[in-house]
Amino acid sequence: xxxxxxxxxxxxxxxxxxxxxxxxxxxxxxxxxxxxxxxxxxxxxxxxxxxxxxxxxxxxxxxxxxxxxxxxxxxxxxxxxxxxxxxxxxxxxxxxxxxxxxxxxxxxxxxxxxxxxxxxxxxxxxxxxxxxxxxxxxxxxxxxxxxxxxxxxxxxxxxxxxxxxxxxxxxxxxxxxxxxxxxxxxxxxxxxxxxxxxxxxxxxxxxxxxxxxxxxxxxxxxxxxxxxxxxxxxxxxxxxxxxxxxxxxxxxxxxxxxxxxxxxxx
Numbered sequence: 001x002x003x004x005x006x007x008x009x010x011x012x013x014x015x016x017x018x019x020x021x022x023x024x025x026x027x028x029x030x031x032x033x034x035x036x037x038x039x040x041x042x043x044x045x046x047x048x049x050x051x052x053x054x055x056x057x058x059x060x061x062x063x064x065x066x067x068x069x070x071x072x073x074x075x076x077x078x079x080x081x082x083x084x085x086x087x088x089x090x091x092x093x094x095x096x097x098x099x100x101x102x103x104x105x106x107x108x109x110x111x112x113x114x115x116x117x118x119x120x121x122x123x124x125x126x127x128x129x130x131x132x133x134x135x136x137x138x139x140x141x142x143x144x145x146x147x148x149x150x151x152x153x154x155x156x157x158x159x160x161x162x163x164x165x166x167x168x169x170x171x172x173x174x175x176x177x178x179x180x181x182x183x184x185x186x187x188x189x190x191x192x193x194x195x196x197x198x199x200x201x202x203x204x205x206x207x208x209x210x211x212x213x214x215x216x217x218x219x220x221x222x223x224x225x226x227x228x229x230x231x232x233x234x235x236x237x238x239x240x241x242x243x244x245x246x247x248x249x250x251x252x253x254x255x256x257x258x259x260x261x262x263x264x265x266x
Contacts, residue, residue, distance in 0.1 A: 008059075008063070010038050026216060028259050076219035103215075160174055172189050173231055
C-alpha cells in the first residue's frame with residue numbers, strides 16, 4: 001500500500017526547504033504527499049527576507065480537513081514559528097490520534113535566519129515533542145531545547161540524546177553534522193538501543209533543506225519498515241541527494257540537495 005504522508009511546515013518559494021522539499025522527498029520515496037501550511041516565507045538560497053504566519057485556527061482547520069477525508073499514515077512537522085501554532089498543531093494531532101509523527105524542530109534557516117520565536121521553544125518542548133515517534137534536532141537545536149551548552153563531542157552528543165528522550169518522544173535522532181571530522185555521525189536513542197549512524201561528509205555548498213529532507217524521508221519510510229531501518233534508509237537517501245547536489249544549478253547561496261537523484265536519469 002502506498003503511504004499517505006502529511007507535512008505540517010512552512011513554504012520556501014525557492015523550493016529547497018520546507019513543504020517543497022518535503023513533497024519532493026515523499027514522491028522520490030514512493031509516498032503520497034499532503035501538506036498543511038504554517039507560514040509563508042520570502043526566502044531564497046541566500047536568506048530569509050520575511051515571514052508571514054498562518055492563523056493557528058486555520059492551521060487546525062487544514063489538519064482537520066485532511067484527517068476527515070484521508071487515511072494519514074505518518075506526519076512530518078517542520079516550521080512551527082510560534083507558540084500558538086505549536087498549541088494548535090498539538091491539539092489537532094491529539095484529536096486525530098496521529099501516528100508515526102516525525103518532528104524536525106526547525107529553529108534557524110541555513111542562512112542563519114531565525115524561524116522559531118523564542119517563546120515558542122517551551123510550547124515545542126512541552127506540547128509537540130511528547131507526541132513524536134522520532135525527533136531530529138541538530139546539535140544547536142538540542143542545546144536550545146535542553147538549555148545546555150551545545151554538545152562538542154560524540155560522548156556529549158550521546159548524553160544529549162538521553163536528555164532529549166526524557167522530554168517524552170519515543171526516540172531521538174540527534175544529528176551530529178556540526179561536529180568536526182571526515183564523517184558526520186548521528187546518534188539514535190530510544191531508551192534501549194543506542195546507535196551511531198555515520199556517513200561520509202559530502203563536499204558541496206548545496207545543503208539547503210537537509211534537515212527537512214531527512215525528517216521527511218523518515219516519515220515516508222516509517223509506515224513500511226521498523227524505525228531504525230527507516231532512519232538508516234532515510235540517511236542513505238539524503239547522502240545520495242547531497243552527493244548529486246552539484247548537478248543542480250539553483251541560486252547563488254546554499255543551493256538545494258538533489259531530491260530526485262534516485263529517479264531522474266541525468
